[in-house]
Amino acid sequence: MIPADPAPLLLLTLTVSSVLAAFFLLGLLKKLLRSVGRERLGRVRRPPAPPGIHGIPLVGRPSLSYQPTAAARGSTSSYGPAASGTGTASRQASSGRPRSLSQQPAPPRQVLGGDSVGFSKMYMRSISELLGKQSLLCASPENHRRLRRRMSTLFNTQSLEASVRTFDGLTVEALGKWKQGQTMVVLEEALKITFAAICKLLTSIEREDELAEMQRDISEVTEAMLSIPLKLPGCRFFKGLKARRRVMTSLRKTIRQRREGSEHHDDFLQSLLAMDDQRSSDDQLTDSQILDNMLTLIIAGQITTASAIAWMVKYLDENPNVQERVRELHLPLLVGNAPGENNLDPEALGRMAYASMVVKETLRMASIVSWFPRVALEDCEVEGFQIAKGWIVNVDARHIHSDSAVYDNPGKFFPLRFHKDPKPYSFLAFGTGERTCLGMNLAKAMMLVFLHRLVTMFSNSGRVHLHRHRLAV
Numbered sequence: 001m002i003p004a005d006p007a008p009l010l011l012l013t014l015t016v017s018s019v020l021a022a023f024f025l026l027g028l029l030k031k032l033l034r035s036v037g038r039e040r041l042g043r044v045r046r047p048p049a050p051p052g053i054h055g056i057p058l059v060g061r062p063s064l065s066y067q068p069t070a071a072a073r074g075s076t077s078s079y080g081p082a083a084s085g086t087g088t089a090s091r092q093a094s095s096g097r098p099r100s101l102s103q104q105p106a107p108p109r110q111v112l113g114g115d116s117v118g119f120s121k122m123y124m125r126s127i128s129e130l131l132g133k134q135s136l137l138c139a140s141p142e143n144h145r146r147l148r149r150r151m152s153t154l155f156n157t158q159s160l161e162a163s164v165r166t167f168d169g170l171t172v173e174a175l176g177k178w179k180q181g182q183t184m185v186v187l188e189e190a191l192k193i194t195f196a197a198i199c200k201l202l203t204s205i206e207r208e209d210e211l212a213e214m215q216r217d218i219s220e221v222t223e224a225m226l227s228i229p230l231k232l233p234g235c236r237f238f239k240g241l242k243a244r245r246r247v248m249t250s251l252r253k254t255i256r257q258r259r260e261g262s263e264h265h266d267d268f269l270q271s272l273l274a275m276d277d278q279r280s281s282d283d284q285l286t287d288s289q290i291l292d293n294m295l296t297l298i299i300a301g302q303i304t305t306a307s308a309i310a311w312m313v314k315y316l317d318e319n320p321n322v323q324e325r326v327r328e329l330h331l332p333l334l335v336g337n338a339p340g341e342n343n344l345d346p347e348a349l350g351r352m353a354y355a356s357m358v359v360k361e362t363l364r365m366a367s368i369v370s371w372f373p374r375v376a377l378e379d380c381e382v383e384g385f386q387i388a389k390g391w392i393v394n395v396d397a398r399h400i401h402s403d404s405a406v407y408d409n410p411g412k413f414f415p416l417r418f419h420k421d422p423k424p425y426s427f428l429a430f431g432t433g434e435r436t437c438l439g440m441n442l443a444k445a446m447m448l449v450f451l452h453r454l455v456t457m458f459s460n461s462g463r464v465h466l467h468r469h470r471l472a473v
């Protein structure tokens with residue numbers, strides 16, 4: 001229907017669009033002035049801003065790119081910022097936010113360590129849509145502290161003991177199925193074992209069909225975390241959101257059955273619900289906090305540990321002397337390789353000193369989690385550079401792990417280097433500070449168990465040939 005007099009409508013439309021345009025231009029101008037101001041400030045006052053380019057205001061550089069600087073720094077696998085080429089910190093802009101990358105041991109202390117009050121963990125909104133707003137990885141700092149306190153109790157000594165036994169049982173069973181001459185893809189095998197172990201520990205899921213369905217959904221959520229967040233049918237992100245919904249429905253049903261008392265298991269979920277029964281209602285975890293964090297633990301625990309195991313097998317293959325040394329030390333420790341027979345416990349793992357060093361050296365060389373991005377909560381100085389509030393400072397663990405100033409001959413797989421404790425803030429495999437990996441002891445134990453079973457169930461003398469990530473038995 002056309003109004004009798006279109007003039008007022010036209011006038012209104014024009015006014016609204018002019019106001020919107022004015023706001024947009026003002027925002028742009030403010031941002032430009034602020035960035036010019038900062039440049040000036042940087043020139044007049046010390047310290048300077050890190051070298052590098054900002055990109056277009058509001059938009060920034062469309063993407064970050066990194067290039068190897070190994071040759072320049074005499075290390076094997078470090079990656080430095082493309083913008084600066086040299087130096088220890090650089091500045092780039094991604095999605096309009098300047099980013100600074102630091103590679104020296106000092107910043108982890110400042111950015112991740114005890115002094116990290118000026119920085120907060122950086123996460124993308126799309127990740128919180130997939131893991132949930134209540135996930136430890138996405139919660140606000142105050143919420144994070146409370147959630148972490150509650151979740152840490154799940155990783156006590158008692159539960160570690162049960163976890164080691166469970167993981168051992170599953171490893172013996174899985175490795176027992178490997179046949180002579182068969183080629184196994186270690187990453188896939190390790191994923192199956194870690195996934196089954198974590199699901200059993202968290203929610204006692206054991207039925208093969210349930211596990212398979214859950215694993216399909218979890219891998220869709222994981223893939224979506226690395227995709228462009230498009231909510232269009234067929235896109236990875238969209239599929240990930242749908243998979244999250246299915247996981248939530250299944251976990252919600254389990255929680256209901258546990259609350260009604262129709263099901264009871266000794267697992268993490270049961271401990272969380274039992275703890276809640278003893279607390280005041282203010283201190284209880286809500287169902288969505290429990291659900292989001294169950295999903296977070298499954299995702300944070302399985303792929304990281306499985307990748308670490310796959311890297312460990314690769315390094316053992318490339319270093320037959322290390323492999324033989326572990327085997328020599330472990331055959332006398334062997335008390336049984338049959339499923340269900342004499343499962344390992346943390347005390348037995350405590351006697352595996354050299355194998356523990358193999359685990360640490362693997363984690364150093366592989367740097368499974370390579371970067372730790374943090375947002376500056378206020379203007380500050382890092383490594384002599386001015387960092388403005390809102391900038392992202394990215395601690396580059398991979399670079400630190402392969403820096404010859406920190407580790408002698410960093411390209412060599414040399415477990416005995418961990419005979420001595422590494423210098424503070426130079427071993428960041430599990431992060432540091434208040435965000436240190438919650439499953440660190442569990443992950444190290446799983447790697448040790450796998451290593452022990454691998455070298456004692458298979459020998460390298462003709463029966464086993466380890467190559468790349470494949471294992472021909």
Ligand code: HEM
Pocket residue numbers: 121136137148198296297298300301302304305308368369372373428429430431432434435436437438439440442443444
């Ligand atoms: C080799 C295996 C693993 C590696 C290399 C690893 C590494 C890490 C790292 C580096 C962080 C800190 C990230 C940051 O500061 O930004 C982290 C956090 C975390 N990890 Fe692990 N992780 C492993 C296994 C596990 C396992 C088995 C679990 C639990 C089942 C787990 C649960 C978590 C959780 C919940 C956090 C978040 C902690 C917080 O923000 O308070 N991780 N992990």
